[in-house]
Amino acid sequence: MHFTRTMSLAAFGVLVLAGNAIAEDVVTLGSAISLTGNYSTNGEHTQRGYDLAVEKINEAGGVKIGDKTYRLEVKYYDDESTPARGAELAERLVKQDGIKLILGPYGSGLTKAVAPITEELQVPMVEANGASRSLFTNGWKYIFATLSTSEQYLSSAIDLAAQNAEALGKEPGDIKVAVVVENDPFSADVRAGVIEDMKKYGMKLVIDDQFPREINDMSATLTKVKALKPDVLIVSGHSKGATTAIRQLSEQKVSVPVVAMTHCDSADIIGNFGAASEYTLCATQWAPTLAYKDDLFGSAGDYAKTFEEKYGYEPPYQAAESSAAVQVFADALERAGSTDPQAVRDALAETDIETFYGKIKFDETGKNIAKPMALYQVLDGQYKIVAPADVAETKAVIPRPAMN
Known part of the structure; x- marks a missing residue:
């Protein structure tokens, strides 16, 4: 060969x-x-x-x-x-x-x-x-x-939050999570993986919102975020979802200690939003x-x-x-x-x-069983791998600094 x-x-x-x-x-x-x-x-x-x-x-x-x-x-x-x-x-x-x-x-x-x-x-x-x-x-x-596969995309963000529970001033079981996903098969699986991981730690699901495809307004959810003050915000909505989340979190000055989402790179959140994208955790298949x-x-x-x-x-x-x-x-x-x-x-x-x-x-179903997901964080305008630990470039910044 x-x-x-x-x-x-x-x-x-x-x-x-x-x-x-x-x-x-x-x-x-x-x-x-x-x-x-x-x-x-x-x-x-x-x-x-x-x-x-x-x-x-x-x-x-x-x-x-x-x-x-x-x-x-x-x-x-x-x-x-x-x-x-x-x-x-x-x-x-x-x-x-x-x-x-x-x-x-x-x-x-x-x-x-x-x-x-x-x-x-x-x-x-x-x-x-x-x-x-x-x-x-x-x-x-x-x-x-x-x-x-998609259920693995952001489950590592839940693990990372649990590992940093002390920095959040809580026990893992007291961590509150908000989940916002697009109504499509991929995002439904992301949600399922996150919720499955939350159960391991006894975390509380305080917001569980689903949007039509092509998320372009998260205002209603962000109003709830301000009221309920979750420790973790999970967003999965392809490029448009990532764009909408970063833009409206910044515009509405919503502070959440841990923000994790899919499709950061394809949405070019660093190029499009600069400082507003800082400290965002992003699922990635590869870097x-x-x-x-x-x-x-x-x-x-x-x-x-x-x-x-x-x-x-x-x-x-x-x-x-x-x-x-x-x-x-x-x-x-x-x-x-x-x-x-x-x-x-x-x-x-x-x-x-x-x-x-x-x-x-491949296993017998056709899934790739040999490559793990990774999680990076936007730090000083660059993507840095922060999980899993054996491939991390640096330690994650948790909690993220509050927006002014």
């Missing part, structure tokens, strides 16, 4: 391989991705992650399948951030375009719409941005995910400072540098996990020695590789 080449190919959203669909030593990738609509920001991060990996793999010589070497190309469709459209396009990719290996769309809801199609048609899907645990409870055999590396991209930091040189900004984890998804496909293709979807699926099930994104190994 040419593992370095495998790593270079690793970044396009969907691999397409179908007997006669391969022409002149090219493997075409097909991907239905959110290029417009509510999830277009993260859809673009996903696409760029795919594109960068494909470019690097091709530069490294392509993927060796049997006794031939193939370069990768990608065919994209815009799912318009709509699950029904995503399912329709996934079927088109397979039935009309002859694409037999698929990389997933952006987001749990869209992945949940596509997965029954790939399962029914028996084409493997490696997905990088559908974290909902419900994707892995259906007995599906053709879905594989590079990322950690450039983590000690992961591979032969294709080098270290996590090397990947970040390569991405930033090409696109002009530091890669959010959505891009990194997307690049890793193609690496997984390329590795499986080389080990399978074939483009046959069943052979590739069986090779995927045996994946056990180290990448710049972290270790990737």
Whole structure:
């Protein structure tokens, strides 16, 4: 196996391989991705992650399948951030375009719409941005995910609050928590993981609010926060939720000792809000400072540098996990020695590789069981890993200073 080449190919959203669909030593990738609509920001991060990996793999010589070497190309469709459209396009990719290996769309809801199609048609899907645990409870055999599942995203924030209970002037069981989530499968799982972790410590849930998709006003919740004074505020609402939370916490001068949320980087809370983002705890699948590396991209930091040189900004984890998804496909293709979807699926099930994104190994449900979530905090205008302890760059600042 040419593992370095495998790593270079690793970044396009969907691999397409179908007997006669391969022409002149090219493997075409097909991907239905959110290029417009509510999830277009993260859809673009996903696409760029795919594109960068494909470019690097091709530069490294392509993927060796049997006794031939193939370069990768990608065919994209815009799912318009709509699950029904995503399912329709996934079927088109397979039935009309002859694409037999698929990389997933952006987001749990869209992945949940596509997965029954790939399962029914028996084409493997490696997905990088559908974290909902419900994707892995259906007995599906053709879905594989590079990322950690959603119930893990912010549970570490609860652990961190418990570890710092004394600094908060309380026992762990006296800590009050407010939870605000978007009404979607991903955020529902984030909430479930947080509440499960709270139960370990006997913490009190004082606010439990759910908003329609695309959170754009948290005023009602923040009024309750001022009255009930929770010690921890948990927010999960994709990029728009993170943007709304940081903006309105600052505008309304709401002080909470611990604020933790998802999608900080894709919302660019540091660039957009500066000092208002300070001390926010952020869930992350990956960070450039983590000690992961591979032969294709080098270290996590090397990947970040390569991405930033090409696109002009530091890669959010959505891009990194997307690049890793193609690496997984390329590795499986080389080990399978074939483009046959069943052979590739069986090779995927045996994946056990180290990448710049972290270790990737799947359990029987298709979840990556080898890479933990991390938690960083905005400190002096930079993201610093503060949990888990064995990969932390620095100690978390808890409680966060009160707003003036």
